Amino acid sequence: MTQDVYLTGITTTGTPHIGNYVGAIRPGIAASKDPRNNNYYFLADLHSLAKAEDPAVMHQSTLEIAAAWLALGLDTDNAMFYRQSDIPEIPQLTWILTSMTAKGLMNRAHSYKAMVQANEESGNKDPDKGIMMALYSYPILMAADILMFKSTKVPVGRDQKQHVEMTRDIAQRFNHHYGDVLVLPEAVIDDNTSVLKGLDGRKMSKSYNNTIPIFEDEKQLRKRIMKIKTNSLEPGEPKDTEDSTLFDIYRAFATEEEVKNIEKKYAEGIAWGEMKQVLFEYINDHIKPSRAEYQRLMDDPAIVERELIKGAEKAREISVPYIEEISHAVGIRKLG
Numbered sequence: 001m002t003q004d005v006y007l008t009g010i011t012t013t014g015t016p017h018i019g020n021y022v023g024a025i026r027p028g029i030a031a032s033k034d035p036r037n038n039n040y041y042f043l044a045d046l047h048s049l050a051k052a053e054d055p056a057v058m059h060q061s062t063l064e065i066a067a068a069w070l071a072l073g074l075d076t077d078n079a080m081f082y083r084q085s086d087i088p089e090i091p092q093l094t095w096i097l098t099s100m101t102a103k104g105l106m107n108r109a110h111s112y113k114a115m116v117q118a119n120e121e122s123g124n125k126d127p128d129k130g131i132m133m134a135l136y137s138y139p140i141l142m143a144a145d146i147l148m149f150k151s152t153k154v155p156v157g158r159d160q161k162q163h164v165e166m167t168r169d170i171a172q173r174f175n176h177h178y179g180d181v182l183v184l185p186e187a188v189i190d191d192n193t194s195v196l197k198g199l200d201g202r203k204m205s206k207s208y209n210n211t212i213p214i215f216e217d218e219k220q221l222r223k224r225i226m227k228i229k230t231n232s233l234e235p236g237e238p239k240d241t242e243d244s245t246l247f248d249i250y251r252a253f254a255t256e257e258e259v260k261n262i263e264k265k266y267a268e269g270i271a272w273g274e275m276k277q278v279l280f281e282y283i284n285d286h287i288k289p290s291r292a293e294y295q296r297l298m299d300d301p302a303i304v305e306r307e308l309i310k311g312a313e314k315a316r317e318i319s320v321p322y323i324e325e326i327s328h329a330v331g332i333r334k335l336g
């Protein structure tokens with residue numbers, strides 16, 4: 001059997017939150033402890049440009065997300081850990097793939113369609129108003145991330161599944177035209193964690209401003225968790241775990257047995273205040289041992305920078321020869 005290559009990225013648009021933690025960072029770190037695995041984890045800073053962030057915000061976000069991965073225990077000797085923009089072969093591949101991507105395929109991307117719909121609903125004459133090419137082509141850059149390292153498994157949230165499917169479409173078309181050069185990936189979606197709900201019950205996302213940052217101090221963390229939306233059931237009244245954001249977040253962290261135990265407490269009518277306390281303690285216990293290391297890295301970004309340089313050097317040992325092979329396949333070749 002051929003070995004799987006796991007790859008996932010986090011867009012550098014804000015402070016890392018517990019959705020990033022349970023969805024990408026925690027499983028990624030666990031996988032990095034097994035030497036049989038081949039793992040690529042990266043900071044998708046080129047993707048963040050599609051959201052036209054403030055340069056200072058994106059720079060700070062890159063540091064925070066990298067420091068979070070490292071502080072929480074990523075073994076960078078057993079994983080490729082790099083910044084997307086340090087791998088020039090990725091934008092190079094993006095352009096090659098762009099020439100094999102049907103415009104119609106991009107028209108169907110959910111994120112693009114949602115923006116068009118918003119324009120139409122607000123009565124704009126131009127359905128493409130405010131939509132940059134980077135947003136429109138976002139799935140092609142993501143395809144390049146994935147295909148650059150022959151990834152076979154891509155752990156992502158449900159909202160990103162379409163992008164991985166588009167990657168397959170693009171790769172298939174490429175291979176059909178130029179020969180078997182690219183490897184078709186598949187999305188890996190963990191239903192317990194892949195789309196974590198935020199404070200207001202919608203998907204936890206920087207764009208909704210409803211996140212729980214991983215490395216807040218204890219007081220802030222408690223305050224934030226106390227704000228999670230519940231319903232008006234009184235203590236003692238049996239509660240439904242379905243549609244309970246508190247339960248969803250707890251389940252994303254806890255073991256099966258702990259979850260069973262909490263289900264019982266819901267049925268017995270645990271008070272919302274008590275459940276919030278349980279969740280706070282659970283998350284806090286998880287994060288506590290890494291807080292000091294996170295702070296050390298934030299205070300000395302040069303340590304983080306060195307890790308990223310090391311990661312990029314390792315990753316380019318793969319991407320440099322492979323982009324040559326891909327370029328050769330499309331006819332970009334030495335003349336003599």
Ligand code: TRP
Pocket residue numbers: 007008009010011044047141142145146154155156160
């Ligand atoms: N688009 C992903 C997100 O917003 C981040 C990302 C960029 C990514 N490139 C990737 C995820 C490649 C997996 C593989 O969550």
